[in-house]
Amino acid sequence: MKKILHIISSPRGDASISTQLGYAIVEKIKEANPGSTVNETNLVKKQLPHLEEAQLVSFFTPADTRTAEHLEAIKNSDDAISDLMEADIIVIDTPLYNFGIPSGLKAWVDHIARAGVTFSYDANGPKGLVEGKKVYVALASGGIYSDGPMQGYDFVAPYLKSVLGFLGMKDLTVFRAEGTSYPDLKNQALQKAIDSVTL
Numbered sequence: 065m066k067k068i069l070h071i072i073s074s075p076r077g078d079a080s081i082s083t084q085l086g087y088a089i090v091e092k093i094k095e096a097n098p099g100s101t102v103n104e105t106n107l108v109k110k111q112l113p114h115l116e117e118a119q120l121v122s123f124f125t126p127a128d129t130r131t132a133e134h135l136e137a138i139k140n141s142d143d144a145i146s147d148l149m150e151a152d153i154i155v156i157d158t159p160l161y162n163f164g165i166p167s168g169l170k171a172w173v174d175h176i177a178r179a180g181v182t183f184s185y186d187a188n189g190p191k192g193l194v195e196g197k198k199v200y201v202a203l204a205s206g207g208i209y210s211d212g213p214m215q216g217y218d219f220v221a222p223y224l225k226s227v228l229g230f231l232g233m234k235d236l237t238v239f240r241a242e243g244t245s246y247p248d249l250k251n252q253a254l255q256k257a258i259d260s261v262t263l
């Protein structure tokens with residue numbers, strides 16, 4: 065039995081390829097781990113704000129001296145980190161937008177990456193504090209980035225591996241529904257991606 069955190073970031077609702085792929089991954093995890101629970105976070109329906117001054121001031125105020133205003137300013141971050149820490153498995157659905165991730169997902173990353181809470185520095189350098197998690201990424205892209213002439217533009221998978229790995233989530237697997245903009249590939253892209261899912 066696993067606790068699954070399912071992060072959805074495409075605005076396309078049920079039509080979203082990354083979301084459909086993410087649900088397929090969640091179903092496979094549930095089949096393999098009967099009794100698993102799912103905490104679904106839809107970053108489009110419940111958008112996290114961009115980082116702002118009050119939040120950054122609060123981040124850098126020692127926890128035992130934070131005022132009610134400070135606590136309010138970091139509530140979104142505290143809640144997102146609490147959901148993350150509780151999960152055994154994180155499934156992140158993301159479309160590829162302008163060679164990056166959608167801004168809603170970037171906001172989530174900004175809220176969970178917190179010095180002293182999800183990472184720290186000591187004499188040996190940085191240390192990720194979000195340990196013992198398995199991460200699956202359901203990535204949908206109009207083009208093809210795993211191979212071929214656009215491979216050098218494959219920034220999303222390395223970025224998520226780097227930033228989540230920095231926070232301690234080093235066990236990350238990416239499943240790709242690629243070529244959704246190609247007329248001859250788009251109809252098979254999702255099924256091909258679902259078929260590629262192995263846990």
Ligand SMILES: Cc1cc2nc3c(=O)[nH]c(=O)nc-3n(C[C@H](O)[C@H](O)[C@H](O)COP(=O)(O)O)c2cc1C
Nearest residue numbers: 074080081082159160161162163204205206207244
């Ligand atoms: C705003 C926007 C930007 C996009 N940028 C890219 C891009 O840079 N590269 C690419 O291959 N596809 C790009 N696409 C295509 C999407 O990655 C593709 O349609 C994907 O399947 C969308 O995923 P979804 O169905 O989960 O929303 C873009 C689509 C939109 C709407």
